[in-house]
Amino acid sequence: MEAGVIPNAKGSAMVRMGNTVAVAAVYGPREMHPKHKQISDRANLNTIYAMVPFSCTDRIRPGYSRRSQEICKVTRQALEPAVFLEDYPKAAIDVYINIISANAGTRTAGINAASLALADAGIPMRDLVASVATGKIGNDYVMDLAGKEEEETVCDLPVAYMPKSKQITLLQMDGDLSPEDVKKVMELAIKGCEKIYKMQKEALKKRWIK
């Protein structure tokens, strides 16, 4: 993890989780355009998620897709509870997330990078957001699924978590799990998030205190 990788952005971060690399850049708070989309009592948090064409083995067609729109939305919802949006009414905070190398878990890497970039930009926040995907392969519970692992899971479960306030801001499930399994997997996810949170703090400290 590294913060401050893009000099032109207000805040930025790069997060590498296995072979997945996400780069996030934060611009703003700045004026919201189009104006009719301004919210009078808080800021808009715009998250733009994209995978670059060379990020995995097949070429990814640039531009919006059904998948990227979904991830934009869940990322925004994962970050919104952590940001004091009411500090900047009518403004917009733009978060650009680019996946430059994909090997499963891109949305979680994206959220980690975005939360780091938001903090780096000096945007008022309640907490950092840490995120990790967990799942079940056969009878084993696994964390931070990568590449082939994801394809062989019974179920995978991306989680985003605010470690200080102990709140879950993203929970998706792809597959089937029994209630006991969910509990176990969630425990694992929270453990992972706490580890990532520590790394995020380290990365911020390294960026600002030399």
Next chain:
Amino acid sequence: MTELIKNEREFVVPGDEIVKSMDYLPGRNCFREGDAICARKIGLVSLSGRVISVIPLNGAYVPKVGDMVIATVEDIPGTRGWVMNINSPYRAFLPLSGVRDFIDTNRTSLDSVYRIGDVLYAKIHSISGIDMIDISMQDPRARKLRGGRIIKINSSKVPRMIGKQGSMISMIKDRTASRISIGQNGYLWMEGGDEKKVMEAIDMIDREAYMNGLTDKVSKLLGEPKPAPRKEEPKAEEKEEKK
């Protein structure tokens, strides 16, 4: 009183608990969560009396009444005044009443006074509502900046750039014989003198704003004072602010 979890001048990230006690009050860039006072931004803890605040290391410029800022004309809507960019999330407005001279709008167009793209050193006159910022030229320090160059710096490092009672900036001015104006909004204007040296000094302050002994380092970088053969200009009095 209870002990602080984070000491004074210690680095904090958003959400970090600084103290867990009702004996203290949350100040700038802090919020209360239950018993605890937590940081809202990345920064350094500062304690004054019972008030805990965080000195931000990065973030948007938040205008304050009385600040001197460097603003650029962005738009002239009709004959009411000028819309100005002040490097904050919201744009500011310079009304006709904020200009020193009387302007008869029937005879003169506003762009004969200030055109789009002109750069002004102006004062924040009033803030009514977060996106209603009026600026004014009715101040002895205010003027139009002609020529020179503008450098963008991090607005949270401006106090350090100025120094205690303007010590840092006056040192740079004296040693490089350059004319400099700093806006609280993170724009710096300079003209003449040893521009390269000024840039180096600004770069250094921007990089190492939170380090101790910075003034000495900058002093070393700038070298001996230059015999400035310049005529005395109407020097803008910098706003002093404790860091």
